[in-house]
Amino acid sequence: MTADDASTLAEALRDRAPSVPADWRVDVCARTESTNSDLLERRDGVPCALFALAQTGGRGRRGRSWTALPGDSLTFSLRVRFDGRADRLSGLSLAVGVALAEALTAQGFDGLALKWPNDLMRATGQGAGKLGGVLIELASTPTHTDAVIGVGINLAPPPPGHYALPTAALFDGTQPDWLRIAAAALDALAAALPVFAAQGFSAFAERWNRLNLHAGYAVEVEGEMRALGGLCVGADADGALLLDCGDRIERVLAGDVSLRAPVRN
Numbered sequence: 001m002t003a004d005d006a007s008t009l010a011e012a013l014r015d016r017a018p019s020v021p022a023d024w025r026v027d028v029c030a031r032t033e034s035t036n037s038d039l040l041e042r043r044d045g046v047p048c049a050l051f052a053l054a055q056t057g058g059r060g061r062r063g064r065s066w067t068a069l070p071g072d073s074l075t076f077s078l079r080v081r082f083d084g085r086a087d088r089l090s091g092l093s094l095a096v097g098v099a100l101a102e103a104l105t106a107q108g109f110d111g112l113a114l115k116w117p118n119d120l121m122r123a124t125g126q127g128a129g130k131l132g133g134v135l136i137e138l139a140s141t142p143t144h145t146d147a148v149i150g151v152g153i154n155l156a157p158p159p160p161g162h163y164a165l166p167t168a169a170l171f172d173g174t175q176p177d178w179l180r181i182a183a184a185a186l187d188a189l190a191a192a193l194p195v196f197a198a199q200g201f202s203a204f205a206e207r208w209n210r211l212n213l214h215a216g217y218a219v220e221v222e223g224e225m226r227a228l229g230g231l232c233v234g235a236d237a238d239g240a241l242l243l244d245c246g247d248r249i250e251r252v253l254a255g256d257v258s259l260r261a262p263v264r265n
C-alpha cells in the first residue's frame with residue numbers, strides 16, 4: 001500500500017464516521033507489530049485512531065497474542081485523553097464492548113453478545129465463539145489519563161487451531177468489507193467515549209447486561225490467584241462482575257469467565 005492509498009483509506013474512514021471530531025487524527029498503515037504499542041509511544045496528547053491492515057505482534061489480554069493478516073481481521077487502536085486518574089476509567093473496556101456490539105448489530109450482523117470483561121462474542125452453529133476483544137492500556141499523570149484502546153475483530157474465520165477457544169467471524173464465506181466495519185466501529189467509539197467521559201460506565205451498564213452472554217448461567221471465573229464459581233448476575237455500575245455464590249454476592253475485578261454447567265434449554 002502506498003502512502004497515497006493509506007491516506008485515501010483514512011479519508012474514506014473519516015467520511016463514513018461522522019462522529020469523529022475534527023481534531024482526531026485518523027491513520028491507516030499496511031502493517032505494524034502492534035497498533036497499541038505504536039500509540040503508546042505517541043505522547044503528544046492528540047487524539048488518534050490507527051488502523052493496521054496487518055499486525056505481526058499484536059497483544060491481547062493476559063499475555064495472549066492477536067496477529068492479523070490483511071483482510072482477516074480488523075485491528076486498530078484509539079488514543080484518547082481523559083481528565084483525572086486511571087481509577088475513574090473503571091468499566092471503560094466494557095463500555096467499548098457495548099458500543100462495538102451495538103454498532104455491529106446495527107450493521108446487520110446477528111448473534112452479538114459480550115463476555116465479561118471484554119470479549120465480543122457471536123453465536124455460531126455450536127454455541128458462541130470469540131469474535132473479538134479489547135485491550136486497554138493506560139498512562140496516567142495526576143491530572144489526566146491517556147487510554148490506548150485496542151480492538152481486534154475477526155472479519156474472516158481464523159485458521160483452525162490458531163486460538164485455543166472457539167472463534168467466530170463476521171464474514172464466513174463472503175468477502176470481508178473492511179471499510180464498512182472499520183468505519184462503523186470507529187464511529188461508534190467516537191460517539192461513546194464522550195458519554196463515558198461524562199457519565200462513566202453507569203451509562204452503559206444496563207446495555208452491557210442486556211448483551212451479557214452468561215446472564216443467569218453457572219460460571220467459573222479464573223483469576224490470577226484463585227477460581228470462583230457462582231451464578232453470573234451481571235456487571236455493576238463500575239464494571240465489576242457480580243457472582244451469586246449462594247451465601248454471598250462476590251464482586252470480581254479481573255479474570256476469565258467460562259461456563260460451569262451445561263447450557264440450559
Ligand code: BTN
Pocket residue numbers: 033034035036037055057058059060061062064066074075076077118119132133134135149150151152
Ligand atoms: C483480547 O481479547 O485478548 C484483546 C485483543 C486485542 C487485540 C487488539 S488488535 C489491535 C490492538 N493492538 C494490539 O496489539 N492489541 C489490540
